[in-house]
Amino acid sequence: MRRALTVLQGPRLLLRAPAASMQAQVLDYHLRNQAFFAPWDPAYPADFFEAEGVAQRLAQGLTSFAEGRAYRFWLSLASAPERLIGSIHFSQVARGPFQNTLLGYSLDEQAQGQGLMNEGLRLAIAEMFSPRVQLHRIQAAVQPQNRPSLAVLRRLGFASQGLSPRYLFINGAWRDHEVFALLNPAWPDEQAP
Template structure:
């Protein structure tokens, strides 16, 4: 698998998740249950007990198999959440999808947009991927601001797309391809060069 050493910008950094992160991540998830529940993926087959150690083992196995890259997001050295690059498809697609969660106490500090930018740049320029997608529920205003801030292009509506918080939920799909950001997502954003309407959702 390609290099995935820590990447940072300002006080925000992302790094590969480690087995010893399990307790910290479990605590953050439990502390943020009310905050995160509306956006958490669930199973249509019913609940299963959540084991962070097992989850990390599975994520790292997917990483070794080339199917994903599981990151921890940090703010000033503290664990602030997780960002997973998943569904990596090679060959004629060279694409992947990003999903993430951030603790409420770190909301509004730029953790998510910086982490998404860092992860996307790493996937484009270190791993050689061509397309990155993010799918967001219409009700998730904070995440919609992230993709619009970074200039992810709106690509369409996916009806009842992912099982979240106990039911199949609609999502908006956003994406970037490497040609959109020849200097990188982070550089384009921090230099104020994001097209103002890039992530606009058509009305009607």
């Protein structure tokens, strides 16, 4: 089993793995951004905005992180660690011949346009490609209308893999998504997983 670092720090950001102590912070983050995220997120489960549901998801996230099945990092400014401003999630980690994960991310409405997600993703991707986790490929899917998210992926070197029609059911309809991938540049082509 491969273990990622549970805390990553950049020039402005602190990225932390899930912890039970984050319950109030996570709930606050989701509540303040509920309307902002609505056009891009699938429907939330019934308990999404309840303390008990948040606590359960944090516990599951911590277990998945420890077992190497998924890695969620919660973002805060290093200067204000008590307030969460974003999330980066590597889900559905596949080993064997695939060595792949799916990437999702979100950033507080008030933190947009400052390069914070770019900084956070650089840190998190470096960890996923490090010898501690050693993935070969990261895949992300974005609605074509989400221009800021598309720009972030392109700045990070993700290559378009094409359009996936009716990819996810979001905001009452099946939405097309452009699929992107980033390959680990340190993984030689002839190296077996």
